[in-house]
Amino acid sequence: GENVEQHPSTLSVQEGDSAVIKCTYSDSASNYFPWYKQELGKGPQLIIDIRSNVGEKKDQRIAVTLNKTAKHFSLHITETQPEDSAVYFCAASRSGIKAAGNKLTFGGGTRVLVKP
Amino acid sequence: DGGITQSPKYLFRKEGQNVTLSCEQNLNHDAMYWYRQDPGQGLRLIYYSQIVNDFQKGDIAEGYSVSREKKESFPLTVTSAQKNPTAFYLCASTTGTGEKTQYFGPGTRLLVL
Numbered sequence: 001g002e003n004v005e006q007h008p009s010t011l012s013v014q015e016g017d018s019a020v021i022k023c024t025y026s027d028s029a030s031n032y033f034p035w036y037k038q039e040l041g042k043g044p045q046l047i048i049d050i051r052s053n054v055g056e057k058k059d060q061r062i063a064v065t066l067n068k069t070a071k072h073f074s075l076h077i078t079e080t081q082p083e084d085s086a087v088y089f090c091a092a093s094r095s096g097i098k099a100a101g102n103k104l105t106f107g108g109g110t111r112v113l114v115k116p
Numbered sequence: 117d118g119g120i121t122q123s124p125k126y127l128f129r130k131e132g133q134n135v136t137l138s139c140e141q142n143l144n145h146d147a148m149y150w151y152r153q154d155p156g157q158g159l160r161l162i163y164y165s166q167i168v169n170d171f172q173k174g175d176i177a178e179g180y181s182v183s184r185e186k187k188e189s190f191p192l193t194v195t196s197a198q199k200n201p202t203a204f205y206l207c208a209s210t211t212g213t214g215e216k217t218q219y220f221g222p223g224t225r226l227l228v229l
Contacts, residue, residue: 001175043120103164
């Protein structure tokens with residue numbers, strides 16, 4: 001089955017600096033890579049996703065890059081703000097393959113703290 | 117939380133008791149999922165259902181059961197066979213075709229008395 005590793009487990013940055021979270025996956029058939037933000041006591045919220053036919057995707061201060069050859073994808077947050085403090089999860093799935101059930105395999109999470 | 121509701125927000129279980137967590141969605145999504153989250157850890161898949169009256173085990177199904185009698189509902193029962201049920205339980209759903217984004221509910225925290 002798929003295995004997703006996420007690093008670092010905690011990340012502390014100064015407000016205005018950039019934050020980078022990295023994930024690796026094991027299943028070369030995985031083709032969909034979402035990133036979720038989870039605030040304390042709440043369900044995860046999708047913040048950005050990328051599919052295997054794209055190398056990079058950007059949405060305002062958030063960007064995701066994908067290297068299929070290396071089976072590696074990363075989340076980049078620029079100009080961090082205190083409200084970016086949360087736990088971030090990467091995930092991978094074999095989207096569109098019914099037998100795979102569109103199941104997501106999650107990384108272990110990164111706790112991001114943005115210091116004012 | 118994208119039209120997915122979970123209840124209750126907090127649930128207490130006594131030893132040997134079965135408890136049922138509710139998950140309802142009004143997004144007309146075909147597939148629904150249950151995840152377990154332990155403190156400081158990622159999400160692990162318990163069960164999932166791609167269509168009504170059908171469901172499959174995830175990675176940690178032992179001690180849990182589900183049903184999918186209606187498209188909009190996917191209740192999870194934590195049985196007495198689950199010896200370590202204390203966790204945060206999250207329900208998610210996604211469409212059956214096209215975009216496969218999973219949307220999550222607000223979660224239910226289960227505690228053992």
